[in-house]
Amino acid sequence: MQNDFIRIQEQDFDLGTEVQALRKNDPRVGAVVTFVGTVRDMNDGSQVKGMTLEHYPGMTEKSLEEIIRQARGRWDLYKSLVIHRVGPLFPEDQIVLVAVTSAHRGEAFAACEFIMDYLKTAAPFWKKEETPEGGKWVDARVTDDAAMARWN
Numbered sequence: 001m002q003n004d005f006i007r008i009q010e011q012d013f014d015l016g017t018e019v020q021a022l023r024k025n026d027p028r029v030g031a032v033v034t035f036v037g038t039v040r041d042m043n044d045g046s047q048v049k050g051m052t053l054e055h056y057p058g059m060t061e062k063s064l065e066e067i068i069r070q071a072r073g074r075w076d077l078y079k080s081l082v083i084h085r086v087g088p089l090f091p092e093d094q095i096v097l098v099a100v101t102s103a104h105r106g107e108a109f110a111a112c113e114f115i116m117d118y119l120k121t122a123a124p125f126w127k128k129e130e131t132p133e134g135g136k137w138v139d140a141r142v143t144d145d146a147a148m149a150r151w152n
Contacts, residue, residue: 003079006064010087022079022099033108034099035116041091046131050090054126067118075107121148
């Protein structure tokens with residue numbers, strides 16, 4: 001998976017720098033699709049002061065490698081990148097970046113969405129939101145599960 005990059009990290013990332021590195025020296029690329037997820041200040045009607053994301057090192061990376069392998073089996077991709085932050089995060093912070101390159105936009109859009117749907121439903125991350133009522137662990141939403149189910 002030399003054209004696939006997975007990073008689980010506490011520090012922030014720069015979208016422009018990451019996309020530039022992903023495209024660099026690859027004239028085949030006709031499409032770059034990215035998704036950046038950020039922390040919202042509201043969820044399910046409650047104010048969100050912050051959140052903590054946890055993961056299981058080793059297992060998380062292996063799980064992400066598998067979903068990228070599946071995406072490559074469905075679409076003709078050149079490179080892919082998943083950066084997922086862990087640790088304490090606050091409203092407006094970036095959480096996740098999914099980026100893929102391909103010759104054509106349709107494949108790039110589909111692959112990016114597929115990978116993101118997996119991250120929202122099945123990747124081994126645990127999210128605890130801090131609200132005025134206290135901390136609460138957050139499960140995948142029904143709408144996220146439905147989005148993932150369409151790929152089966």
